[in-house]
Structures are given as C-alpha cells and as structure tokens.
Amino acid sequence: MRSIFTRINLIITALLFSSLSVFSQEIEITGTVTDEYGSPIPGANIIVVGEKTGAQTDFNGNYTITANIGQELKCSYLGMKPTTKKIENKNPINFKLVEDLLNLDEVIVTGTSGISTKKQLGSAISTLGADDLSDSKAVVSIGEALQGQIAGAQISRNSGNPSGGVSIKLRGASTLVGSSDPLYIIDGVITNNSSSALINLGGYTQNRLVDINPDDIERIEVLKGAAAAAIYGSRASNGVVQIFTKRGKIGEPRITYSTSFNVNNLRKALPYNDAQLKWDGNTAVPATRYNYQDYIFNTAYGFENSLNINGGTEKTKYSFSASQYKNDGIVRNTDFDRKTLRIRLDQELYDWLSISAGSFVSFNKSTDMPNGTNYGPITSLIFADNLNNPEPDEFGNYPNIGWMANPYEAIDRVEATTTNFRSINDIQLKLTPFEGFRFNYTLGYDHSNSEGLIYIPNGFNTKANGLSQKATISSDLLNSDINMSYQFDISDDLKSTTGAGYSYQYEERQIFGVTNNLVSAIDGVIVTDPSSAASGVDYRTQASFWGGYLQQSFGYKDKLFLTLAGRLDGASTFGVDERQQFYPKVSSSYAISDEDFWENALGNTFDSFKIRAAWGQAGNLTALDPFQIYTNYNSSVYNGNIGFIPSTTQGNSNLKPERQTETEFGFDASMFNNRLSIEFSYYSQEVQDLLVNRPLSPSTGFDQQFANVANMTNKGFEILLKGTPLRGENLNWSITSTFSRNRNIVSDVEGFRQGLGMFGTSVAQDGEAIGVFYGTYFARDNNGTILLNADGKVQKARGHYEGNTPVQDYDANGQPSGTILRKIIGDPNPDFVASITNEFEYKNFGFRFQWDISKGNDVMSWDKRMGYLFAGGKATADELNGIIPKGNSIANFGIFESFIEDGSYIKLREVALTYNLKLNKNYIKNVKFTLSGTNLISIDNYYGFDPEVNTQGQTNGVTGQDMANVPIPAVYKFGVIFNF
Numbered sequence: 001m002r003s004i005f006t007r008i009n010l011i012i013t014a015l016l017f018s019s020l021s022v023f024s025q026e027i028e029i030t031g032t033v034t035d036e037y038g039s040p041i042p043g044a045n046i047i048v049v050g051e052k053t054g055a056q057t058d059f060n061g062n063y064t065i066t067a068n069i070g071q072e073l074k075c076s077y078l079g080m081k082p083t084t085k086k087i088e089n090k091n092p093i094n095f096k097l098v099e100d101l102l103n104l105d106e107v108i109v110t111g112t113s114g115i116s117t118k119k120q121l122g123s124a125i126s127t128l129g130a131d132d133l134s135d136s137k138a139v140v141s142i143g144e145a146l147q148g149q150i151a152g153a154q155i156s157r158n159s160g161n162p163s164g165g166v167s168i169k170l171r172g173a174s175t176l177v178g179s180s181d182p183l184y185i186i187d188g189v190i191t192n193n194s195s196s197a198l199i200n201l202g203g204y205t206q207n208r209l210v211d212i213n214p215d216d217i218e219r220i221e222v223l224k225g226a227a228a229a230a231i232y233g234s235r236a237s238n239g240v241v242q243i244f245t246k247r248g249k250i251g252e253p254r255i256t257y258s259t260s261f262n263v264n265n266l267r268k269a270l271p272y273n274d275a276q277l278k279w280d281g282n283t284a285v286p287a288t289r290y291n292y293q294d295y296i297f298n299t300a301y302g303f304e305n306s307l308n309i310n311g312g313t314e315k316t317k318y319s320f321s322a323s324q325y326k327n328d329g330i331v332r333n334t335d336f337d338r339k340t341l342r343i344r345l346d347q348e349l350y351d352w353l354s355i356s357a358g359s360f361v362s363f364n365k366s367t368d369m370p371n372g373t374n375y376g377p378i379t380s381l382i383f384a385d386n387l388n389n390p391e392p393d394e395f396g397n398y399p400n401i402g403w404m405a406n407p408y409e410a411i412d413r414v415e416a417t418t419t420n421f422r423s424i425n426d427i428q429l430k431l432t433p434f435e436g437f438r439f440n441y442t443l444g445y446d447h448s449n450s451e452g453l454i455y456i457p458n459g460f461n462t463k464a465n466g467l468s469q470k471a472t473i474s475s476d477l478l479n480s481d482i483n484m485s486y487q488f489d490i491s492d493d494l495k496s497t498t499g500a501g502y503s504y505q506y507e508e509r510q511i512f513g514v515t516n517n518l519v520s521a522i523d524g525v526i527v528t529d530p531s532s533a534a535s536g537v538d539y540r541t542q543a544s545f546w547g548g549y550l551q552q553s554f555g556y557k558d559k560l561f562l563t564l565a566g567r568l569d570g571a572s573t574f575g576v577d578e579r580q581q582f583y584p585k586v587s588s589s590y591a592i593s594d595e596d597f598w599e600n601a602l603g604n605t606f607d608s609f610k611i612r613a614a615w616g617q618a619g620n621l622t623a624l625d626p627f628q629i630y631t632n633y634n635s636s637v638y639n640g641n642i643g644f645i646p647s648t649t650q651g652n653s654n655l656k657p658e659r660q661t662e663t664e665f666g667f668d669a670s671m672f673n674n675r676l677s678i679e680f681s682y683y684s685q686e687v688q689d690l691l692v693n694r695p696l697s698p699s700t701g702f703d704q705q706f707a708n709v710a711n712m713t714n715k716g717f718e719i720l721l722k723g724t725p726l727r728g729e730n731l732n733w734s735i736t737s738t739f740s741r742n743r744n745i746v747s748d749v750e751g752f753r754q755g756l757g758m759f760g761t762s763v764a765q766d767g768e769a770i771g772v773f774y775g776t777y778f779a780r781d782n783n784g785t786i787l788l789n790a791d792g793k794v795q796k797a798r799g800h801y802e803g804n805t806p807v808q809d810y811d812a813n814g815q816p817s818g819t820i821l822r823k824i825i826g827d828p829n830p831d832f833v834a835s836i837t838n839e840f841e842y843k844n845f846g847f848r849f850q851w852d853i854s855k856g857n858d859v860m861s862w863d864k865r866m867g868y869l870f871a872g873g874k875a876t877a878d879e880l881n882g883i884i885p886k887g888n889s890i891a892n893f894g895i896f897e898s899f900i901e902d903g904s905y906i907k908l909r910e911v912a913l914t915y916n917l918k919l920n921k922n923y924i925k926n927v928k929f930t931l932s933g934t935n936l937i938s939i940d941n942y943y944g945f946d947p948e949v950n951t952q953g954q955t956n957g958v959t960g961q962d963m964a965n966v967p968i969p970a971v972y973k974f975g976v977i978f979n980f
Contacts, residue, residue, distance in 0.1 A: 026068050031092040033061045033075055037729040041097060044077040049084065053314055056249045059918075059925040059979065078129045079103060101677035101722045102608060102670045103127070104591070116497075120553070120561045122587025122614040123228035124666055124681040124718070126150045128220045130246070137910060138262050138934045138973035140325065140336065141210045142217065142243065143168055148835030148852045148909055151738040152224050152681065152718035156854075158204075158950040160968040162302075162329040162336035163366045165195055165207045165953050170224045170239035171683060172714035172742040172829075173770045173956040174660055175620050176690050176756065180956045182222075182239035183232060184209065187344075187358055189426045189444030190235075190479045190505060195954045198418060198452030198471040198513070202372015202379065202964055205953040208448060211362040211422040213323045213340045215258070215306045218246040225683055226662035227585050227616030233547045233569035234581060237620030237660045237687070245358070247344055248310045248317030256308045260930070260975030264300040266330050267935060267970040269293050270863060270945055271874035273386055275881050278871075284880045289386050292407045292872075295332065296377045300969070302327030317346040330969045331369050331377065332411050338364035354430045362422040370416050371964040372951065375456055375463055377407040378964040382863050385871040400461045415455040422448045436487045446477040458519050466520075471513030471537070479505045495558075499551040499565075506544045513537045541626040544572045559594040563587045569619065571657065573626050578656035585616030607670040614664045619657035624691055628706055629653050649693070650702035658708070660687045677722045685714040690746075692754050692764065709750040710764060716742035732841040741832040744769040752804050756957035761860060761896065764957065765824065766804075771957050773826035773860050775896025779808065779816040789815065793891040794898070797821045826900040828960025831856030835909070846914040852907045854948070859903035860896075862951075862963035864943045868893040903947035903960060905940040908933075928977040935970050 033044040040061025047054040048065070049072040055065040067073065069089050076082035080097035082105050087093065104119040106127060118125070126149075133145045143166030147155045154169040169180045184191045195205035221242040223229045229236035270293065278287035303326055310319040325338040344358040371378040380401075388401035390408040398409035424446045431439040451472045458466040483501035490496050514536040547569035554562045566584045592598055593609040602609075631651035633644040666681035689708035696702045718740040726733035746764045753765040753774070763774040779787040779797040789795050798816035799809035806821040837850040867873025868889040875889030892898040912932035919926055940947050945967030952958040 026066060027087075027089070027091075028064060028066050029073070029087065029091060029093055030062070030064050031094045033057045033063065033077070033095045033097065035080075036096060036098050039729070041077055041080070044075055044080075044095070044097070046095075047074050047076075048072070049074050054250055056251055058251065060920065076105070078106065078131075081105065099674050099724065099727070100670070101674055101724075102610075102668050102679070104608060104610065104668070116553070119558075119591055119610065120555060120563075120589060121228075122561070122563060122589045122612045123223070123225055123616075123664060124152070124612075124679065125228055126152075126222040126224065126720075128222075130218055133214055133217055133220075137214075137912070138260075138932055138971040139214060140327065140338075141166060141207065142212055142214050142220075143207060143209055145214045145217075146220070146222075148738065148837065148850050150222050150224075151679065151720040152716075152740045153222070154740070154742075154830065154833050154854075156948050156950065157968050158953050158965075160330065160946070160966040161204060161206075161366070161368060162300075162327045162334060163206050163210045163364070164966070164968075165205055166209075167950060167954050167959070168241075169956070170222070171685065171716065171718075172744045173712070174237045174685070174687050174714070175658055176692055176710065176712070176746070176754075176764050176770060176957045178620060178624075178658075178691070178956060179954045180238060181207070181954055182241050183229075183235045184241050184243065186212070186243045186360075186424060187245055187426055187444075188428060188442040188479075188481065189424055189446055190477060191424060191446045192448055192475050192477055194475065196450070196473055196511075198450060198473060199370075199416060199454045199469050200373055201368055201370045201416060201454075202376055202951075204368065204371065204951075204966070206366070206418065206420075207954065208420075208422070210336075211338070211340075211364060211420060211448070212243075212360075213306065213321070213325070213338070213342075213362075215308070215323060216245045216321055216340070216342055216360075217243060219244045225614065225616070225664050225681075226618040226660045226685065227587055227614030227664055229616075229618050231549055231551065231565060231567060231585070232618065233549075233567040233583050234545065234571050234619035234621055234657050236618040237658060245342065245344065245360075246308065246310065246319050246321070248312040248319040248346055250312055250314060250317065253309055253311035255980035256306075256977065257980070258304075258306045258975060258977040260304045260973055262302045262304075262327065262971055262973040264302065264327070264330050264969040264971050266293075266297045266945075266967060267938065268945055268967070269297075270381065270967075271867065271943065272381070273872050273874060273877040273880075275877040277880040278387055279880070279886075282886065284882075287387055288389075290389060292377075292381050292384070292386060292390065295390075296381060296407055296411060297330050298332045300328035300330050300335075304975075312346070315348045319344045329367075329966070331371075331966055334367050334369055334966075336364065336366045338362065352432050356426075356428040356430070358424075358426050360422075360424040363420070364422075365417060365419045368416045368418065369410065369966075370414065370454060371966060374403075375405040375410055375414060375460070375467075376964060377405075377410040378966065380404045380407040380410060382866040382873070382964060383870050387871070398461060403462065405460070405462045409461060413457055413460060415453070417454075418450060418452045420448060420450045422446075438485045440481075440483045442479070442481045442483075444477075444479045444481075447475070449474045455519070465518045468516040468519045469513070471511070473512075474510045476508045477505070478507075479503060493557045495555040497553040497555075499553075500549065502546075502548040504544070504546045506542075508540065508542050510540045511537060542572075543626040545621075546570045557594075559591040561589045565616075571621060573621060573624050573629070574655050574657060575629050575653040578654065581619055581657055581659070583617045583619060585614065587614035587616070588612065605671055607672075607674050608668075609670075610668045612664075612666050612668070615662070617659060617661045619659055620687075621657060624655065624706065629655050631702075646701075648703040650696060650700065650705040652705055652707055654708075655691070655706060656689055656708060658687060658689050658691060660685055662686075675724050675727070679720040680717065682717045683715070687712040687714070692750065694750055694754065707750075709748070710746060710754075711748045712744065712746045712770065714742055714744050716740065730843050732839075734839045735836065736839075737834070737836040739832060739834045742829070744829055746770055757952060757955070758860070758958055758961045758963075762828075762952075762958040762961065763824075768824055769827055769829045771828055771959050772824050773828070773858065773896070773900060773960075774822060775825055776820060776822055776894065777825050777897040778895055781814070787814075787816065791887070792885055793888050794895060795891065796895055822896075825897045826858035826860060826960075828857050828859065828903070830854045830904075844916045844918065846916070847912070848914075849911040850909045852909045853905070855904045857903040857947075857960060859901045859942065859944075859947055859949065859960045859962055861899045861901045861942075861944050862961070863945075863965075864901065865893060865896075865899040868898070899943075901943050901947070902941055905938050905942070905947050907935065907939070907948065908937040910934050911936065923980065925979045928979075930973070930975040930977070932973045932975075933971060934973075935968050 075095040081100040223240040277284040306323040456467040549567035551565035589612040670677040690710040809818040811817040834853040
C-alpha cells in the first residue's frame with residue numbers, strides 16, 4: 001500500500017514540476033496592436049505586468065517581446081483604454097484598443113510625490129501629448145503650442161517679434177507685481193523662464209522658454225490649482241507646468257527628420273493718415289503723404305530642420321535630437337535664430353537600480369528693433385507727421401522728419417541684438433530595493449547666459465552722439481530632490497501609498513550693464529567704453545529654497561481615493577521669522593460609475609463618471625527679488641571719496657510669502673460609448689498677504705517699501721469637452737472645446753488704490769479686478785449723453801469726490817466744473833476665454849482647425865491716443881476729409897476713456913492639412929506632408945494691429961496695454977516629416 005502511495009506521490013510531484021516548468025517557460029511573443037477598425041497603432045507600449053520588460057510597436061503596429069507563459073501583457077496608448085491579456089503557449093497575441101476620451105488610467109507624475117493614475121486624482125490636471133502639440137503648428141515656443149489646449153488657462157502672445165514672449169495665467173492672476181508665469185519643470189529640473197529686459201526695447205522681453213524646441217516634448221502636465229501644486233510649496237501659486245522630453249524606446253533605432261519653410265506677413269495694418277491733404281490755416285490743401293508701414297513691415301521667411309534618433313534595449317535606451325530654427329520678422333531687419341542639441345541616456349544597472357542622464361544645449365540670437373523708444377520705427381510711425389519723405393538722398397543721408405527718429409533710418413542703422421546660451425542638465429537615480437518601495441534622486445542644473453547690445457551710430461538724426469548699450473545676465477539654478485514612496489496592500493480592498501521627500505534649490509544671477517551716450521564717429525565701430533559711460537549696473541543676487549513634504553494616499557477597491565499631504569518650506573528671500581511656511585492639501589476622488597447601482601441605472605449612458613474635490617495651499621515668490629527685505633545702499637562719490645547712500649526703497653524684514661488657498665470641486669464623465677466626455681471644475685481661491693510696493697511719506701526718508709498689504713480672490717469654472725461625432729474605418733471627426741470663466745477681485749488695498757504701471761493707468765483698487773484701467777473720462781449729462789462744449793468738442797468730466805467716488809458737477813450753463821475727475825474706465829480681464837478644435841481624418845489625409853475666443857476684455861490703445869494728437873494718425877485724416885470737426889481729435893487726446901478699446905476677438909489660431917504617405921520600405925516607413933497657417937483671421941473691432949497684445953510682457957498687474965507693439969503676423973508653413 002505504501003508503495004502505491006509512493007508512486008502516486010512521485011507521479012503528482014512529476015506533474016507538478018512539469019506544470020511549473022511549462023508556466024516558467026520563456027518564449028518570444030509577437031503580435032499587432034490595432035484600433036477598433038483594424039488600423040495599426042504605432043508607438044503603443046507593451047509591458048510584462050510586474051516586470052520592467054517592455055516593448056513598443058513599430059510603424060505597422062507590430063511588436064516583439066520575451067516573457068514567461070502564465071504572465072500577463074498590458075498594452076497601452078495615450079487616448080486609448082489599456083488592455084491586459086494572459087500569456088498562453090500560443091502566438092501571436094494581438095491587441096485591439098478602443099478610444100478613451102477621459103484617460104482615467106493614464107499615468108500622471110503628480111509632482112515630486114511619485115506617480116498615480118488620473119483616476120486617483122482629486123484635482124484637475126491637464127495632460128498634453130506630442131500629438132496635441134501638433135507637428136504641423138507654426139510656433140516657436142512651448143507657450144504658443146499650448147494656446148487653446150488647456151481649460152482654465154489664459155494664454156496670449158505679448159508681441160509679434162520672432163521670439164516674442166507669451167503670458168500664461170492659470171485660473172487667473174495670483175499676484176499684483178510679480179510674474180504671471182507658472183513654475184516650469186523640465187525632466188525634473190526647475191527651470192528659468194525669466195523675462196529680463198537687458199536693453200531698452202520699449203518694454204518688449206522674451207521668455208526663456210523660447211530656448212526650448214517644442215519638437216523635443218513628449219508630454220506636458222499642467223497643475224492648475226493650489227491643491228494640485230501644493231506639493232511644490234512656496235513656488236507654486238501660479239501653477240506648475242511639468243515638461244517631459246522624448247526618451248529612448250526599446251527597439252531598433254527610429255530616425256525622424258523634419259524640415260519646413262514658412263512665410264510671415266502683416267495681417268492688418270495700423271490706421272494712419274492716408275488723406276493726401278494738409279492744413280493751411282483752416283483750409284485743407286493738397287499734399288503728399290507717405291505710408292511708412294510699407295517699408296517698416298515686409299514679407300518674411302523662415303525655415304526649421306529637426307532630427308530625432310531614439311532606440312534601445314531593455315537595459316539601455318537613448319534619445320538624441322538636434323534642430324535649427326531661423327525666422328525673419330515682419331519688421332524689416334529683425335530675426336530669430338535658434339540651434340539646439342539634446343541627448344538622454346537611460347541605463348538599468350541592476351534589477352533594483354537604474355540611472356538616467358540628460359543634457360540640453362541651446363544657442364539663439366535675436367535681432368530686434370527698439371519699438372516704444374524715441375528711436376524705434378513703430379514709435380515713429382505713431383508719433384511722426386507722415387508729410388515727410390523718409391527716404392535717404394543720393395548720398396545716403398536720411399532727412400530729419402521732426403522730433404522722432406526717421407523710421408527708415410531706424411530700420412537701416414539701429415542695431416539691437418540679444419544672444420542667449422542655455423544648458424539644462426540632470427542626473428536621476430531610481431532605486432527599487434524591495435517590492436513596493438521606490439527611491440528617486442534628481443540633481444538638476446539650469447545655466448543661461450544672455451547678452452544684449454544696442455548700437456545707434458554717431459550722427460543719427462535724433463541722437464547726434466549715438467548710443468551704445470551693453471548688458472549681460474548670467475543665471476544658474478540648481479535643484480537637488482530626494483523622493484521616496486512605499487506602496488502596500490492593507491487588505492484586498494484597501495491600498496496605501498506613502499510618499500516623502502526633501503528638496504534644496506539655489507539660484508544665482510549676475511547682472512552687468514553699461515551705457516555710453518558718446519560713441520565713435522566712425523560708422524560701424526561699436527565701442528562701449530566704461531570710462532566714458534553715462535550709466536551702468538553691476539550686481540549679483542542669490543537665493544535658496546528648501547523644503548520637505550509628507551503625503552499619504554489610500555485607495556479603496558480602486559474606486560475611492562483619499563490623499564493628505566503637507567510641505568514645510570523655507571526661502572531666504574523673506575524675513576528670518578517668516579521664512580518657514582507650511583502648505584497642506586487634501587483631495588479625494590470617487591469613481592462612482594464603478595458601483596453596481598450606477599451601472600444598473602445609468603451604465604447604458606455613462607461609460608464612466610468620477611467626482612472629485614480638493615483643498616490646498618501654495619505660496620508665491622515671483623513678486624520679491626533677493627535682498628529686498630533689506631535697505632540696500634548705492635555707491636556714490638563725494639569730494640573724491642567713495643561712499644554709500646541708501647536707496648529710495650526702505651527694507652522690510654517682516655515680509656512673508658503671498659499665500660493662496662484654493663477649494664476645488666469637479667467631475668469627469670464619458671458617455672455614449674466614449675463618443676463624448678466632459679471635465680468640469682469649479683474653484684474658489686483666496687490669495688492673502690499680497691506684496692505691493694507702497695508709497696511712503698517723505699518724512700521717512702524713503703519713497704517706497706514692499707509690504708504685505710492686500711488680498712485677492714479668484715472664482716471661476718472651467719470645462720473641457722471632447723467628442724467624436726464620426727468614428728469609422730476611413731473617416732474620423734473629433735472635436736475638442738474649452739471654456740473658462742474667472743472673476744478676480746482685489747481687496748484691502750492700502751490707500752484704496754495702488755498704481756501698478758503704465759503711468760499709473762493700470763491699478764489695483766478695492767473691489768475691482770487686478771490691473772483695471774484708471775484715468776480721465778468723458779463729461780456726460782444726467783442722461784449719460786456725452787456733453788460737448790460750446791465748440792462742439794468732447795471734454796473731461798469735472799466735479800468732486802465723495803470719499804473715493806467721483807461725482808460730476810456742472811455750472812449754470814450745464815457745463816462741467818470743479819476738479820478733473822478720474823475713475824475706473826476699463827478692465828483688461830476677459831469675461832471668458834474659449835477654444836474649439838475640429839480634426840478630421842480620411843484615410844491618409846488629415847485636416848485640423850482651431851478657433852480661440854476672448855470675450856469682454858478691454859485694451860488701452862496708446863497707439864490710438866497718439867493718433868489723436870499727431871498728424872500722421874487716422875484722426876487727422878478724418879478731420880482733413882471733413883468726417884469730424886477740426887480740433888476734435890485733440891480734445892479726445894486728453895480723455896483716457898477715448899482710447900479704451902474692446903479687445904474681444906475670435907481668432908483662427910491654426911488651420912492645417914496633412915497627408916501621410918505610407919511607404920513601409922526597409923529604409924523608410926512614411927513621409928508626412930503638412931501645410932498650415934496660424935493667426936490667419938481675427939474677427940474683432942479693434943483699432944490697432946491686433947487685440948492680442950501686452951506691451952508690458954509677463955507681468956500680472958499691467959496687462960492689455962498697447963504701445964508701439966510689433967503685431968502678431970500671419971504665418972504659413974509647409975513641412976515634410978520623414979520617418980526611417
């Protein structure tokens with residue numbers, strides 16, 4: 001009997017080992033990934049569940065991977081629902097993916113705390129892939145590529161310069177005097193996006209993000225609210241933009257080369273005096289007038305070449321790219337030239353240790369014109385009398401056309417250049433010593449060096465001695481981040497993830513500049529001699545930031561999630577007693593559609609439905625430069641001795657960071673078999689302790705002092721809609737639409753009102769939105785009708801103030817009397833911004849067009865004001881032609897309300913046609929042809945070039961001001977993309 005049992009035992013044991021050997025057998029698996037209509041999906045990711053092994057599909061959707069029988073393969077692709085299949089002893093294993101508009105299973109890098117899926121997040125986070133940035137777009141910077149793509153974001157170009165800056169506001173303004181820009185992080189490196197004015201270009205500045213080639217971007221994640229960004233502490237009040245560049249992928253080398261050619265031209269000219277008349281006393285007599293814009297603006301051309309190579313094995317992955325972008329500006333003799341190199345290497349050293357290193361280098365040079373100064377061509381356009389012929393004589397001498405520079409001479413003889421060198425480098429270590437535990441270390445370094453030079457030769461008509469100005473700024477940013485997370489199952493239904501980390505950041509900037517008002521009489525000899533300098537600057541700033549965080553997340557049955565987090569932060573820029581700040585957050589999400597009751601009641605309509613809520617705090621540092629807590633001193637020479645005198649700004653050792661507290665509610669839903677999705681968020685922000693450079697009484701010995709003296713609120717909602725009205729084997733039609741509405745109110749402003757810039761016309765005032773326009777306005781009668789004087793001309797309102805409220809007064813004849821009054825006359829903040837993008841695909845053809853909308857924002861057009869006063873403006877033409885009475889335009893000049901313009905627009909941001917020629921040869925996979933245009937149509941009632949404008953660049957408080965600005969051009973682009 002024992003021998004029988006022994007034999008049975010041996011047989012069972014043999015069968016067991018045989019079974020185990022089968023299930024542990026490693027095999028090579030092949031397959032294809034397609035969409036629901038059988039079209040291949042290139043670039044889909046295949047991973048072995050629980051392992052680091054992975055692969056990616058080729059251009060035909062094919063993949064090859066090695067795994068063990070019994071394991072599982074997971075296939076995923078952005079915008080598609082991931083699918084998992086068990087490996088059995090058979091080949092091939094094919095995947096068919098269906099569209100997922102909500103992407104709830106998409107992996108999100110939620111700040112420094114680690115990774116999670118979109119399903120787990122209690123805050124709204126926008127994600128964009130390389131396809132969303134569109135290889136057909138005629139854009140130079142990442143900011144331009146984001147326009148119209150993000151709900152809750154107001155993104156606008158400030159200028160039409162070839163390297164023009166872009167302003168980005170996420171859920172409204174969060175500071176009065178600081179920058180509107182969010183915190184930018186590229187591959188874990190906290191980066192510099194400053195917009196310093198090295199030389200006087202009339203207010204125009206660049207963003208340093210213009211250094212980055214948008215083609216290098218793989219994915220962008222935008223954290224909009226304080227609850228989402230709280231993990232970044234004192235730097236995240238404006239939101240966070242995380243940028244991930246392209247990385248190497250498993251497989252043979254993939255080579256992509258693209259080339260393009262573009263044409264830029266002026267979309268709309270500025271109104272000017274085109275009446276061939278002039279005044280002789282009170283009589284209009286024939287005269288010749290010139291259109292200076294014919295020479296200032298021209299059709300400009302540009303090109304771009306880009307190369308990307310990536311590939312690798314399971315252990316080693318690499319990615320390399322190089323590009324050159326060259327584009328001339330529509331203002332004659334301006335251009336932008338950028339060259340970039342980027343390399344990244346990912347290496348697995350052991351099963352538990354991997355290292356990643358990346359390096360990016362950019363060199364660019366821009367040639368600009370100093371518009372907004374008295375030697376800029378567009379400034380001359382709006383100030384000069386165009387009766388004067390500006391062309392040089394036969395000897396090359398330019399005529400003097402008055403007190404402003406000859407625009408032709410400015411174009412031909414003024415040199416204004418900015419050169420930039422940029423290097424971004426990082427080293428990252430990833431450790432997984434035991435199951436569930438992750439340890440990441442990132443060392444990032446961002447170095448940039450910029451040099452500005454402006455040269456006006458000796459003998460220039462309006463600057464006889466010439467001008468030479470040179471300035472340099474060197475910036476270094478270092479960040480060192482340690483992050484840990486541990487994930488484990490408390491029970492089968494309850495999962496826990498604990499995250500902790502510490503970061504240290506250091507910034508240093510060195511600025512040097514010198515201005516010489518006496519240059520060499522030899523034309524073309526550019527010398528900036530410090531010994532004869534009229535003025536100069538030389539200083540250095542240093543700042544450090546440090547902080548640690550702790551975050552705890554729970555997930556119940558993969559449908560109910562709760563996250564608690566806190567960060568203790570410090571910054572050297574604030575007073576000793578205020579440097580340490582604590583920023584907490586709590587968020588929760590509930591995939592209610594996973595419940596049986598929901599599925600039974602609404603499952604036929606809703607594919608998924610998730611509700612979410614979040615609360616959190618974040619800080620802001622952009623309003624305060626280093627050392628502003630101190631009273632600084634300037635050197636001075638007296639009686640041959642060098643001494644020091646205090647600056648006019650008094651220090652304040654009690655300064656603390658501005659603090660934003662935000663509550664957010666929302667839901668994400670997909671319906672009708674993933675044909676329609678909606679993401680909705682409502683938010684309420686309170687920003688306390690706003691920093692303002694307040695005026696001081698002369699008795700203090702100072703003019704001003706920074707202080708925490710105001711508060712602000714933002715309330716609004718944002719909607720993202722995605723739909724696929726048509727989805728078929730050959731024809732697809734998709735629609736993406738965003739809508740955002742924000743209401744901003746400033747409160748507790750010391751002295752009721754504070755001027756923010758542009759001659760005091762942009763202000764912060766109690767009960768009003770940030771940056772509203774303040775100035776004189778039309779006198780009106782009791783019925784609101786504009787009140788004319790005895791000569792039939794408009795006039796300023798006069799009267800008295802009751803508290804802070806202006807009240808008009810009238811004399812016995814019903815005419816204005818008393819003090820000239822001022823009030824809020826306009827608001828640059830839009831009622832809402834929206835966008836709608838349609839994309840069509842028919843076989844190998846693609847067609848895309850995007851409309852952007854801004855409604856209810858005002859623009860203060862100084863160009864129009866100058867047109868009232870100076871004879872080259874349209875108002876003088878109207879007087880000469882008898883359309884308006886002579887002298888009426890001068891009366892309008894003194895009334896600021898007269899040049900407040902409606903800045904609303906509906907703009908055709910982009911239209912693109914593509915054709916994908918599939919070759920499937922061994923040496924080339926496909927060739928893609930693109931034909932696109934940007935800024936082609938703007939439906940608006942704006943006086944000037946373009947209502948999308950901001951002379952003061954990236955500031956929060958001074959927006960919607962237009963003064964001698966370069967208009968945004970219409971751009972046409974033809975490109976070819978080769979995939980090898």
